[in-house]
Every structure is written in structure tokens, then in C-alpha cells.
Amino acid sequence: MTTVVRLLGPPGIARDGLAVAGPRGHKAWGLLAFLALAERPPSRQRLVSMLFERADDPRGALRWNLAEMRRALGGRVAVGRDPLTFTAEPDVSIDVMGLARTTGVLQGELLEGLSFDDSPAFDTWLGVERQRLVADCRALAYRRSVELLTGGRPEEAARVAVRALESDRLNDELHAVLVAGLTRAGDQAGANAHLARCADLYRRELGAGLPPAVAAAAVRAPAEPAASGAAVRSLLDLADASLSAGTVAAGLSQLRRAVAGVADTDEQLSGRARLALASALIHADGGRGGDVTTLLHQALVHARRGGDAAIGAAACRELAFLAVQAGHRVEVEHWLGQAEGWGPTEAENARILGVRGMNLSDAGAYDEALDALGASVDTARRCGNRRQLAWSQAMIGRVRLLRGEASQAALVLDEALHHIRADRWTAFTPFPQALRAEAAVALGDGPTARELLDYAWVQTVESGDQCWVAVVAHAQAVLALHEKRDALTWCRTGLAAAPWYLWPRARLIELAARLTLGTREGADLLDELERIAGAGTMRELTVRALIHRSRVEGARHLVRARAMAVDIANPALAAELLT
The missing domain is CATH 1.10.10.10 (Winged helix-like DNA-binding domain superfamily/Winged helix DNA-binding domain)
Structure with a gap:
């Protein structure tokens, strides 16, 4: 039955x-x-x-x-x-x-x-869940279309993209997959026709030109003569040295040459080169688009063909990391499950646990996040992976800060910064320094916060990392509030960077909304906060949006907020709900 x-x-x-x-x-x-x-x-x-x-x-x-x-x-x-x-x-x-x-x-x-x-609280949950399901299905459709494209089934990839675009007409990535699918299937006329329709759509709806990623999808790069395996490995080693030294442009150039020159039949080296380029684009250059996703899916195809567990697990974990930043919780669990299915090494498992903890923290599941991040720290320490140790400690510091545990946050963030300095991991410094500055403000130590943020802001501006701009701008705004200076300008500066990672963007919107309550700008910011937090299952930020609404629209929103927050283990939030 x-x-x-x-x-x-x-x-x-x-x-x-x-x-x-x-x-x-x-x-x-x-x-x-x-x-x-x-x-x-x-x-x-x-x-x-x-x-x-x-x-x-x-x-x-x-x-x-x-x-x-x-x-x-x-x-x-x-x-x-x-x-x-x-x-x-x-x-x-x-x-x-x-x-x-x-x-x-x-x-x-x-x-x-x-x-x-x-049942207003359930009605609120239902509205949020409807938003999340729409966002998850968009992510799922994109994942499926890229899997088909990189798996050598371009016609099917194009069909999936066409169907998904019916309800998501302005999705750059799906348009790019559709054009690439038609191009690789040999239907250049169809690809050109869609490019023309797409250009007209973006002009009419957004007053914008054709997205570069969509235009690029119609161009197939000429085949490069295959380089020897030794030459490709040399380029990969050079790129690793360049990236470690902070010369990102040189490292990316070397990795792109390695990908272009590697023989497609060399499964291990092809997968390694594509994974290395994708990881460098993500962590050193702020890359987040369809080209990065495609590289990871290609690496995964080669890993499966060659039975390479190290490349397979790492590619899945990087796809999960991208999904965390985009707020696609279902995709995160899918890819982390896939990564674990490869039987990862202990070092890789530390990274997987770190991504899981980051995802749980974004979703407001703080106790579970601390469990995962604590396990990541212990595993990274055993493996001697100082960078992963520092990364996971920084994430623990973030959870402690969000829960109002400023002293504990300061301790763990100081340890993370110690490991970062010892390993000369300058590129990551702005994130824990901004969090440590916020902990200093909470502890009443303005001078320490100013010193940390002066350093972090210069590094952020020089790096151009949009996510770090949002994180450091939030800390600058918190310090400005503490010193009774203009905090809203810092919020606007961070939001203007349009960070790809949605959690810091949503957190910055929450602060800006709090500063502009009762104005048209404040109302628009609350609408945006509810949309982003709802689609990304950011439960605490959804609750905070309801708290702000209660202050301008009435106590019924506070009732909804309290019901939504019942299972969120955050004493700071619980205290705010009592006021």
C-alpha cells in the first residue's frame, strides 16, 4: 500500500x-x-x-x-x-x-x-517557509542543470534551465547554462536567439545590459594543445607558491594555464587542476559565479571517473561552502553528505565540520554549531592544520559574540588571530579582527576596537573582498554607535559592496533597519531583511525583523517573534524579546 x-x-x-x-x-x-x-x-x-x-x-x-x-x-x-x-x-x-x-x-x-x-506565529513560519522552498528549488534546478552540462548532456541541461526560468526569469546563472547547453549541443542559432531575447528582457526589466556570464556562455574557448603532465604539475606548484606569497593574479594565471593545458583523459590531474583553480577563485579572489561552480562540478566528474576520494570530497565541500554563502540550506546538506560519502581524510573532515558549523550558525542553531565547530577545532589541531584551526575558532568566536558572550568570544578570537599571524594568513585577518573589535566594544574597550578596525579596514579595502567589507563595516558601525558617531554611513558603505555571502549582508541590513525605524528607508530595509532571512533560513535574523516591526507596527509582531524564537539558544536574543 x-x-x-x-x-x-x-x-x-x-x-x-x-x-x-x-x-x-x-x-x-x-x-x-x-x-x-x-x-x-x-x-x-x-x-x-x-x-x-x-x-x-x-x-x-x-x-x-x-x-x-x-x-x-x-x-x-x-x-x-x-x-x-x-x-x-x-x-x-x-x-x-x-x-x-x-x-x-x-x-x-x-x-x-x-x-x-x-495562529500568527505559524502564519509567519509558513510565509518564511514558502520563501525558502522557492529559493531551494531555484538552487536545485541550477545544480541539476550544471550536473547535466558537465556530465556531457547539454540538451537535457538546457531543458532543465528552460523549465526553471519559467518561474525565475532574471536568473543570470540559469540563462548562462541554457546558452552553454545550446552551444555545446551544436545549436548555435538557438543560443544566439536566446541571447537576443535575454538582452531584451534585461533591458526592459532592469534597464541593464546582458550579464557578462550569459554572453560568455555562448563562446567556446579554442582547444589548447595538451601540455605534459610534468608541465601541468609545475604550474600547479608555482600557483601554490604564488598564492601563498599573496600574488593572487599570478597564481590565478598559472592555474588557468594548467586547466587549459591538462589532458582531459588524465582524470587525477584534470580534477586537481580544476579544484585548485576553483578554490583559489573562491578563497583568494572572491569568485562565486557559474564559472566557479562549473569548475567544481568538472572536478567532481574527474574524481568519480578516477576514483579520487581526496578531490571528490574537497569539491563537494567547496560546493557546500558556496551554498552556505548563498543561503541554500538544503544544498549545503546535500553537498556535505556527498563529501562525507567519499570517506574523507581527518584533515578534510575538519574542513567539512567547519562548513557544517558555519551553516548551523547562520541558521541560528547555535548549540549544534558549537558542537560541529568544536569537533573541527579538535580535528584540525590533531592534524596540525593551523589555518583550519584558526578558521573554525573564528566561527566559534562569531557564535559567542552573537550570544552576548563577549568575554568568551574575545578569548577564542585572540587565539585564532595568534594562529593567523603565526601562519602569515593575512587574507583572512579582517574577519576575526572585526569580530574581536565588536567583542571589545561589548566589553567597553573602545581603543582596542579602534586599533583592530583601523588595521582591518585598510586590509579590506586593499583586498576588495565584498564580504569582508560588510563584516568590517558592521563592526565600524557598532563602534560608531558606542562612540555616539554616525553609524548609518558605515552600514550603507557595507551594503553598497553587495556582498555575495548573504548572512553578513542580512546582519548589516538588520542594523541599518534598526537605525532607520519609522522611515521609508527603514520599511524597505525590513522588507529586504525578511526576504533574505526567510529564503536563507536565517532564523534569528527573521526574529529580529519581527522585533523591529513590533516597534513601528504593533505588539502582534512581537508575539510572532517570541514563538519563532522558542528553540533558538541565544540568551541575548531571549533578553531582547522580554523588552
């Missing part, structure tokens, strides 16, 4: 192909959606706060609706304990849980047609 549950579009249940009655009451449907989509088991109190707080017997109402949900599903799901675990039998298919197996096109809105006006 097969049970199919539809939560996208008008909800319904079918058993062996025949429609059956669903659970009685819209709140049972809401419970089912919440449990099916929860990243971790929710507490009973959180569900009570979101759906049944106004009931005469809130706990009893939760139990009745859980029983009704189980009954409608023929007892084919197990729900119990506190936090509530949710397990479906193998013959139960729930559409929102199978999105990863599709091409990423939503078949309707989550719980379409159901109203939860009487």
Missing part, C-alpha cells in the same frame, strides 16, 4: 492512487507540514506556541491534532517524545521531502488555500 501526501498546492492524501480524506482541521495539516520540513525535531512547547497557544488546553490540542494526523495517514508515520521525532514508513511519500529528487520546480505553494490567521 502506497500513501502519497501532497503539501504543495491544495493539500491532499492518496492511497494506492485513490484520494482519501485528510486530517480534520487545518492545524493538523499545519503540523504535518511543519514536522515534514523541520531540520531538527521541534519541542512540543514550540508547536504549542505556534499553533495552540489560544486553546483552552494547549497541550491537549497538540495531542489531538497529532493523533488526527496519524489517523489520516493510516498510522504510517511515527511521532513521539519531546522534542518530537517524525518518521514516515518507506511506503509513504511526502512531496516536500522529495524535492531533492526532482528538477526543482515547485508544484504549487505550500499548504495552498489554507489560512492560519488565528
